[in-house]
Amino acid sequence: MKLNIKNIAKMAGVAPSTVSKVMNNYSGVSEETKRRVLEVIKETEYYPAFTARTLATKKSKLIGLIYAGKINVDFTHPFFNEVVNAFKKTIGMLGYDIIMFSNESFEHDNGGYLARCRYYHVEGCVIISGDEIEEGIEELVKSGIPCVGIDIELSGPRASYVMTDNIGLATKVVQHLYSDGIRDIGFIGAMRESAVAKYRKLGFENTMRELGMQINENWIQYGDYFEESGYIAMKKILASKPYPKAIFAISDLMAFGALRAIEEKGLKVPQDIRIIGCDDIDACRFSSPRLSTVKQYKDKLGKLAANILNDLINGKSQIKPAFIDSELIIRES
DSSP states (O other): OOOOHHHHHHHHTSOHHHHHHHHTTOSSOOHHHHHHHHHHHHHHTOOOOHHHHHHHHSOOOEEEEEEOSSEEOTTTOHHHHHHHHHHHHHHHHTTOEEEEEOSTTGGGTOOOHHHHHHHTTOSEEEEEOEESOOHHHHHHHHTTOOEEEESSOOOSTTEEEEEEOHHHHHHHHHHHHHHTTOOOEEEEEESSOOHHHHHHHHHHHHHHHHTTOOOOGGGEEEEOSSHHHHHHHHHHHTTSSSOOSEEEESSHHHHHHHHHHHHHTTOOTTTTOEEEOSBOOGGGGTSSSOOBEEEEOHHHHHHHHHHHHHHHHTTOOOOOOEEEOEEEEOOOO
16 A cells, blocks of 8 residues: 555554654654654655655755756866765755756757756756856746856856856966066967856966066967867967967866877976966876866865855845855976
């Protein structure tokens, strides 16, 4: 027999409303009654259907996870993996579960983000930065469903975002190289103008100009944050002389690709060309030479995003974006 709340109430000798109160940990039930109900639940291994519970409490305790954009990092980028893990742990401690929405299924009539959020009764969404952001993201953010972005700027009635101070991050790199007497600096950015790519390039160019250094357009190339694109970008920079004395790549993976291209050219790092990456992923400590980089506080980004989203769900609005500082980590490259 398939049990329901009425069966449990009858077995425990109480009203169905009392069983509901016990299961949702509401007050107004004596300890003896609570003990009796819980014993029946344990013996019968009864748990209410998720949909029924959601309708009864009007709370699903579900958070939607969206990797935004037609081109996105999904699970393959180590930086976002660590940020999402920190978010997942924190939001879990706040009592939520996570459901992931794929953007691959839009063409199969599976509905946009907003339609699916409503179907699953999600209480809020965390949106991870990507490129070529779909219109569905704006529709979702404008709908009033609480949303927090990670490395993506969101503007809506119940939306906010967290991001590293990317202008300040790039400024630290250029200032450090300038202080070491280096004036010829190249840059490997991202091919598309996401907020992260835009602000890191802006920080690089502004600081170069402020310090009176010339920006050589031949030394500026673009990739997609992954290693192979950094390799290709660096080969383009090395296609003609003179070579830069240093390269700032806006991701560690692209920096590894640049390192490979430099070594293939018969040049040495850091003797001929220095390299500084960005993110401080674990692999930086084990490369040869060990990669200098800018550390982003991935754990802090994830925890902040989770707490902001929880506040938005619980009625707070107009929460300002949070910008996190970074730290320059100088190793061997």
